[in-house]
Amino acid sequence: MLMKPIQPSRPADPVERHTLSILVDNEPGVLARVIGLFSGRGYNIDTLTVSETEHERQVSRITIVTTGTPMVIEQIRHQLERLVPVHRVADLTVQGEAIERELALVKVAGRGEARVEALRLAQAFGAQTADATLESFVFELTGSTQEIDRFIGLMSSIGLVEISRTGIAAISRGAEGM
Known part of the structure; x- marks a missing residue:
């Protein structure tokens, strides 16, 4: 054989x-x-x-x-x-290298110290407050996918409720168009 x-x-x-x-x-x-x-x-x-x-x-x-x-x-x-x-x-x-950005709306619930921490982290990431109530925030964050992932990860320990993401918008660098 x-x-x-x-x-x-x-x-x-x-x-x-x-x-x-x-x-x-x-x-x-x-x-x-x-x-x-x-x-x-x-x-x-x-x-x-x-x-x-x-x-x-x-x-x-x-x-x-x-x-x-x-x-x-x-x-x-x-x-x-x-x-x-x-x-x-x-x-x-x-x-x-293309320029890639994504938008996320991140809802976080919390009271007291969790609320203060959520605001502090949002400020550190440059997130805008799109909505605020006595019990929750909706933060708007534009950035790279990795930056948004980090923000969501940190908010998970504070009181993450819901996320809505746009997906990536991208464009090439330089003077040339598509």
Whole structure:
């Protein structure tokens, strides 16, 4: 009986986080087609933001943060480019340092010392007080995902009630547009 030599296993490609910016026609069904591409192939979306960016041309910008191997990210980009309503796809992660921000509304309940501590932490993070009652606050914080995660982590020990996050909005640095 012949035995095949055991091949040394090739190290798996690392999973990377990428921010994709997609310019699309602002028309019904476009978002569903883009999302369908991801769900139909089993790709995950970490965050998703969409907004009209050019009213006169009826163009919207979709910002998607996803993870995958470099080959999978490249495949996603090429498949997005083939969709009819898509004008352009940019991988902001590959292009260099992009500016990424996220908005969070964080509701914290507490009385006495917990209330004072919540206000102190909010001030340290540069969060604005969007609403205040005798028993709770709603803080508005804009920053990097990591900064928002740290703020939420600290508020968890004080009296975190609820969180609403926008997902990442991103744009490339420099004078060039998409």
